Amino acid sequence: MDLHCFLCWGVALLLLLMPCGHQCLSVRILNQEPVYVIPGSSLVLRARIEQGPLEEISMISWERESETGVDPGKVTLATCPGSSLKCAGTRPNVRANAEQKETTLQIDGYSSTDSGVYAVTLTDHKGAETTAHCIVRMYEAVHHVSVSINVSHSLLVCGEAWGTEPHFSWLYERVAITKTVGSVSKDGTTLLVTMTPFCGHFTCVVSNKLGYSSATYTATPCETEGRGTTAAVVCLVVLLLLGGVLAFLLWRRHRHSSRGERLHEHLDDTI
Incomplete structure (x- = not known):
């Protein structure tokens, strides 16, 4: 065996013995955080899985804990054990799914109690774990403008x-x-x-x-052109009304005068 071949086998052996590298499991949540969810709707989290050809996944688990730290305990939401990775939720409204390169968590009827820091953890066949986190919050309505x-x-x-x-x-x-x-x-x-x-x-x-x-x-009331126009229109209407009343009075006076003259002429003709 020449030196070149010996070095190649040495590098290959080192890669196999290394605890991490391109052969290790990795996971990342695809949702842009923080994730805001409208109350009553569904929360869907998706995570991408990357694994080497020699790595096997023995468990996928989804968990949640408080973001504020008031309740530090973790709550297991779903697990996908075994080689088949058939998932089971811990509540009726929780569903999970696992494929070769992706795992999904869905919670229906989202409420404020479902807010917190979510974690998806992969466990390989040797017991090593890798975890990704995502902050989920409730979508709030507008208040106090x-x-x-x-x-x-x-x-x-x-x-x-x-x-x-x-x-x-x-x-x-x-x-x-x-x-x-x-x-x-x-x-x-x-x-x-x-x-x-x-x-x-x-x-x-x-x-x-x-x-x-x-x-x-x-702010202070505005003196607009519209108000000036309205005032001019009102003044014009008042003037027209006054003119109409004056014309009516003159016409009535003229009518009475004409009737008096005709009555006087009639009396003269009778005498």
Whole structure:
């Protein structure tokens, strides 16, 4: 056996004896964390499995523990034991599935008690374990919207308590903000008012998948052209009414005068 062949066999033997490397099991959860779940819907977590040709999986387990650490105990949700990896959930609404390159956990009727840190653990035929984690939280509705003002800079700032994925938008007199009114920041939370005078009603609307809530800041009333036009129309109507009444009175007076003259002429003819 020459030196080259001897080195090749030596490298191969070292790779086989190494406890880790390209032959080891690995797992990663594919969901982007944190995962937010709407109450009553289904939570689905998917994990990708990578294993070498010499590795065998003897167990897959899904577990959950508290994110805050108040309840440090782990809860087993599903296990997939044996070579067939046939999975079984620990509750009726929990299902799991295992394939050669992927494992899935599904929880139906999600509630706040299902929030926490989820872990999927692979155990190989030698008892070595590898684990991946994922944070899961409940999707919260929008709460307590408020609008504050920085008068010196004509800034209106919109705030929201704890809603998940809040989207901010602004209205001026119930119409979307235009450049003549001001400009909105990229995140939508701030409105810079450039119109003069600073007047009217400014409304911040915060929404997400569960609905929306709003708050309105009311500045001083605006003197608009519409009000001046309305006043002019009212004055014109009043003048027309007065003119009509005056014309009616003149016509009536003229009519009575004409009747008196005709009566006088009739009496003269009779005599």
